[in-house]
Amino acid sequence: MDVVVVGGCTRDLVSFTQRQPRPGESIHGNKFLMDFGGKGANQCVMAAKLGAKTAMVGKLGKDFYDDKTLENFENVGVNKDHVSQTDETSSGVASIIVSEDGQNSIVYVAGANLLLSEGDVAKATELISNAKVVLCQLEVPQATSLAALKLAKSSGVFTIFNPAPAAENLDADFYTSCDILCANESEAEWLTGVTLSDVDSAQRAAEMLRRKGCETVIITLGDRGSVLTSAQHDGVLVPVSSIKAVDTTGAGDSFLGALAYYRALMPTLPLLDAVTRANTVASISCQAAGTQSSFPTASQLPKDLMAAPVNH
Ligand code: RIB
Ligand code: NA
Secondary structure, three states, X not given: OOEEEEOOOEEEEEEEEOOOOOOOOOOOEEEEEEEXXXXXXXXXXXXXXXXXXXXXXXXXXXXXXXXXXXHXXXXXXXXXXXXXXXXXXXXXXXXXXXXXXXXXXXXXXXXXXXXXXXXXXXXXXXXXXXXXXXXXXXXXXXXXXXXXXXXXHHOOOEEEEOOOOOOOOOOOHHHHOXXXXXEEHHHHHHHHOOOOOOHHHHHHHHHHHHHOOOOEEEEEOHHHOEEEEOXXXXXXXXXXXXXXXXXXXXXXXXXXXXXXXXXXXXXXXXXXXXXXXXXXXXXXXXXXXXXXXXXXXXXXXXXXXXXXXXXX
């Protein structure tokens, strides 16, 4: 496999409104849709839509919609042999409100995702240890993600860790078990205590995270692009062209899935170029409503994004 994701699968219930409601307030929405979501599944589907051979390790409940989730994996070409089902609890669900400025707020109920265990990772040992890239987030138990990252890393697999949703008190081993740590502003704030108000503070936070042990840190800054810090890149701001955002839900996942695709399928593409391309893929996903359904396929992208790297 090119990309294996160990992480969350969710049903996204998305309501579109003019603005975000205030506490205690009921407001009218103007549109509703259901989409396939979950950070792990989103990242996996993004990589698959670009053409990577992908597999998902995840946990669902057992209701009508779960068959649809499995069907969706099949339709987009994600191997689901390690997506198991439980009748102990419901599937993960995310209630999402998208306002006219394209911003969202999300309540995530993990459900079955919390039952994805280290045992499930062990069952997927062969899959994980033979992947080109393994990607993990925090929608499943920390111990599960960490076990997957450690297994991958010790097998020489390239690992990407997305500490999302934001967590305090992350096990220190996460930092040494990933080749790339990629966080958004609020996640980076939780991990470092630095208030991320501008590019400068993002650069500071990225450097702090790098000193905890990860080779490369990327902090995504929404419409300002992302900051890349590694031995070769000193907090470089990688900008993204401005667009009119319709729905930013899953934009970070689109970025991560694309990044995983480029690492796996174009390993000689310089990281800075991979980040630039992944920024653009994510910005395209913001121009349509929905989560996975808004992620572009390879054929919908400008040709230069899919062009093989020119090697010098
Ligand atoms: O990152 C976006 C995702 O977070 C949504 O698809 C939703 O499921 C939440 O988990
Ligand atoms: Na979108």
